[in-house]
Amino acid sequence: MLPAVEWARPAALWLLLAAPLLLWAAWLERRRAPRLLFPRAAALRAARGPLSRLGFLPPLLLAAALALGALALARPQGRTPALQEIAVEGIDIVVALDLSTSMRAVDFKPRNRIHVAREVLKDFIARRTHDRIGLVVFAADAFTQAPLTLDGNVLRQLVDRLDAGQLEDGTAIGNAIATAVNRLRESDARSQVVILITDGENNAGQVSPLEAARAAAALGIKVFPILVGRGGKVPAPVGQDAFGNPVYAEVEIPVNPELLRQIAEVTGGTSTSATDRASLEKGLQDILDRLERSRLVAAGTLSRREELFPSLLYPAFALAALSLLLSTTRLRPFP
Numbered sequence: 001m002l003p004a005v006e007w008a009r010p011a012a013l014w015l016l017l018a019a020p021l022l023l024w025a026a027w028l029e030r031r032r033a034p035r036l037l038f039p040r041a042a043a044l045r046a047a048r049g050p051l052s053r054l055g056f057l058p059p060l061l062l063a064a065a066l067a068l069g070a071l072a073l074a075r076p077q078g079r080t081p082a083l084q085e086i087a088v089e090g091i092d093i094v095v096a097l098d099l100s101t102s103m104r105a106v107d108f109k110p111r112n113r114i115h116v117a118r119e120v121l122k123d124f125i126a127r128r129t130h131d132r133i134g135l136v137v138f139a140a141d142a143f144t145q146a147p148l149t150l151d152g153n154v155l156r157q158l159v160d161r162l163d164a165g166q167l168e169d170g171t172a173i174g175n176a177i178a179t180a181v182n183r184l185r186e187s188d189a190r191s192q193v194v195i196l197i198t199d200g201e202n203n204a205g206q207v208s209p210l211e212a213a214r215a216a217a218a219l220g221i222k223v224f225p226i227l228v229g230r231g232g233k234v235p236a237p238v239g240q241d242a243f244g245n246p247v248y249a250e251v252e253i254p255v256n257p258e259l260l261r262q263i264a265e266v267t268g269g270t271s272t273s274a275t276d277r278a279s280l281e282k283g284l285q286d287i288l289d290r291l292e293r294s295r296l297v298a299a300g301t302l303s304r305r306e307e308l309f310p311s312l313l314y315p316a317f318a319l320a321a322l323s324l325l326l327s328t329t330r331l332r333p334f335p
Helices: 010-032 041-046 048-055 057-074 113-127 152-160 172-186 209-218 257-267 275-287 308-326
Strands: 004-007 076-084 094-098 133-138 144-149 194-200 221-230 232-240 247-251 272-274 300-307
Touching: 004 209, 004 275, 010 057, 041 048, 057 113, 057 308, 076 308, 094 113, 094 144, 094 172, 113 275, 113 308, 133 152, 133 172, 144 152, 144 172, 172 209, 172 257, 194 275, 209 257, 221 232, 221 257, 272 275
Parallel strands: 094 133, 094 194, 194 221, 221 272
Antiparallel strands: 004 076, 076 300, 133 144, 232 247
C-alpha cells in the first residue's frame, strides 16, 4: 500500500508561487537587457550553435530548485496504516526503605548496608522506564518520600540523599507497609507491589506488620520483603574518635526472617535475603520476573509516519548548484 502524504506545514506551499515569478523575472531581464547592435546581426543569429539555445536552462533549474525547496519546507510525511499490537507494560511499585541506624552496619559488601541499597535502588529505577515507582522511608515511623511517578531522574536524586539515622531510630515495619499500601490504593494498574527493604525486626510503630499485610492482601497488593545483611553481631559504627573518624564495634542486630516470610505469604509475595550488592540486585530482579505486567495501551492500528522532505531537499540543492555552475559557462547571460 502506498503511503498517504500529509503536509506538516501546508502554509509553506505558498512559496511555490515564487518559481513562476522567478522565470518571469528572468524573461523580463533578458528582454530589457542592453544589446550591442552590429551591422551583420542577422548573420550572427544564423551562425548560433546549439548551446546558444540553452540560455534558459540556468533560470529554469533555479526555479525547479526553488519549487522543490518549498515542497520540502512544507514537510511532506508519508503515513502507512499497519495493524499492530501496541502495548506498554508497567507495574506500580512502592519501595519501602529502612533508614534505621543499623543500616550503617558494614557487613554488606562492598560498603555499608545503606550505601549499597541506595546504589542498587538507583540502578533499579533507571531500568524500570515503564513502571511508576514511589518511595517510602521508615525508621521509628514511616513517611512518603515520593508518590508514584515515572520521573526516574527525580527519584534517583531523592534516593541519593537518603542516609541511615535521618529519622528517629527504630524499625516500624507495619507502619512502612501501611504507608506504602496507602500510596497504592488509588492505583489502577493490574500489578501493585510493595518492596520492603529492611535489616531488622519490627520494634516501633502503631500498626502491626501482619495487620498491615492483611490490609494489603485485601486490596490485591503483594508485599515482597528483602532482608539485607545478616543477623547476630555485626560491625557497626558506635561513635567517633578524637579526629572525627567512626569507631566500629560488634553490635547485636536482631532480625526476624520468619515475620518477613509471613508478610509475604499473607500477600502472595515472596521473601528473600541479601548479603551483598549482587544478591540484592538478584532479589529485586526475581521479584519483577514473577509479576504480571499491566497492559496500559490495547492492541490497535498504528500509523507509521515517515519524513519525506529529505528526498526533495537534496535534489533542490543539486539543481541550485547546477544552475550556478552553468551560469559560469557559455550559458551565462551576455549582452
